[in-house]
Amino acid sequence: MAFLVFEARTPRPMLPLGLFRDVRFAVANVASFALGLTSYTSVFLYSMFLQQAQGWSPTQTGLRMAPLFLVQMVVSPAIGRLSQRYGHSALMTSGYLASGLSMLGMCWVGPSTPNVTIGLLFAVGGLGNALSIPTGSAAAMSFAPRERSGVVSAVINATRQSGTAIGIALLGALMSMRATALLTAHLENAGVANAGAVTRAAVSRHDFAADAAMGKDGLRDLFAAAYAGGFHAAMLTAAIVSFVTAGPSGRHSGAGRGSFGARNQSQSPGMRLAPTAKTRLRAGFGVRDALDQVSEAVKRWMRAQASSSNASDVA
Template sequence: MNDEREYQKRVLIATSLSYVIVILDTSIVNVALEPVAASLGSDIAGLQWVVNAYTLTFASLLLSGGALGDRIGAKTVYLAGLLVFACASALCGFAPDLQILVVARVLQGLGAALLVPCSLTLINHAFPVARQRASAIGMLAGCGGIAMAAGPLAGGLLTHLLGWRSIFLVNVPIALIGAWLTTRVDSVRPANSDKSMDVAGQLLAIVALGASVAVLIEGAKLGWQAATIRVGAVIALAGWVAFVLVEGKRKQPMLPLGFFRSPVFSASAFVSLISGLIFYGLFFLLSLYFQSARAWSPLQTGLAFLPLTVMVAIGSFASGALNRTYGAHRLVCAGFLLYALGFAGLVALADDAPYWRIALCFPAVGFAAGVISPAATAALMTAVDKARAGVGAGVLNASRQTGAAFGVAIFGALMSAIQPIDAGIRVAVYLATGLSLLGALVWSVALAVATRYAGSDAC
């Protein structure tokens, strides 16, 4: 028993480190957007690509990362992902121009896509009991919450003291420590002996996601009626249709559409997408708002986000206990209602309100973001067979990262296209509030259907 607990502790430490750098790299970049723009010469669209090159690659390759881990071993793929992430972070730190920085961010997304789903697979195997697994996932999410909380402040401090390049270079030693710890984790036997990969599905996913986000980012700059944007929209739509058709016919698809027959699985993926969209979209918008409209420094911006990000960490750690006490059904619904309440209060942004009025809304948004992700993750992983845990984890994280990419693209487009800036902010806040209510409704209906007709005990 003690040996098992020691092993579980070792796995949890190793996987938590990887999750920390993935989340840290998402939140730490936002407070350095203005210095990056000044150093490399970039407009809002360029900054959107700096953020989205990472999240877009992360989202589009997550499914393949999970499937690859199921085929050749989660530990092997996880370790490769950490090393790729470390090298890419170093390249980001030394990037001479915007183009190289975006390419390096793509490589960071590749590394993250390999390691994140495999970290959940390692946890799934190390914690076979559902209740223990939920607690472990909650701890993992809690570490991510700490990284989210520390990211803006750490980014502000590093940028203030050492310049924006240091926010990427800080990932290198953390990743290398994580790689060393991973060598002490036992290998997990591949769950799927079929070594074939769904190349067609992967390429179509990249085309569909990339074209969709490109249209949203560039549409505000080039004009929504531009021929390039129209062609991009057609390519995006054709890519999504072809992706669904191809995945429905393959024997070993990258995205098994049969997973979505489970209401719990479908609802978990959907609410993860919505949560990522509204949280990261508003996070990007607020970062630009504080630094551009209010002329705050990166350090001031990082400090301004503390009431939001600290509550993400608290919510993540509290999610496991709240899930056991109240169940995922009530917890996720309550989280989205908190989202709606917090976002509704942020309408004050459009009126150039004092900071304290804005900060009053942050705890509700942060706590909601913290509790939703681990609750939805635990529910989804319970609904997936252990042999397909890597693919299941990939779907969940792909949903969240796809939402984040769309959020940055959509809210950035609103900020660029709707002037004056207070009008764009008001539309963005109303959109976030409406999507929050939609998330609560979809989750409630899906879980009710699962309980009534499938006898699901996932909650």
């Protein structure tokens, strides 16, 4: 809050709050935050599920998650051409819907789900990321003046990373609490007297020898089923957020491209670049400000010398 107050009062803010007066830019940042909260956070949750519920090693987990990244790598180079043809709005909406469908499908995977099924869901999620990440950034950039491009890019990245940090904390806590509750219920139904202590040992320390009567294998199977249930709760929450975000982000993402693009297309290259270069020269901090002041002082001195010389010639 103190940072926002300071930025609102300083003459040269690092974060111009006036950018958020444009509803389209504000919505683009909310969509970026939601992307971090859902898709970026899901990568962390996927790896936890594959290791804890399905029992794969870190290396095997990375290989099984490869479709998520391979599809994104293949599709991303074509996003520029697709944006020109269909617009940011259609691609962003499709991306959030694809990510939501992928996470919703994860609500039905379990400890014994085959790799092909999970790989297909990862591929759909990778397609969603490829459609939503670059178009979201491009849409936000189109809603701000060109000389603010650097600031806008930083704001979009900051909101996305903030969403990721908060998403890992919230969805991770949701997954853990749900898994703990399910495992405790399973143990109580199995007649384990100290179900709470056994659950804490299994979830917190991965100690599956706490209950000798049930055995390690029996407790591990219950833990895997409970962990999958916690994963399902987190995935369902992320899918709902992704679906909800698809509507507003799609409606507002296409409006800025036309007006901003048309305004700049009507200008010649020289007229379009000159304000940008001038603004970049003045937009720095620290050393750049000092150089600007020195440059202005030198110019004033040269004008004074020229005026003095002209006066002497007249005399």
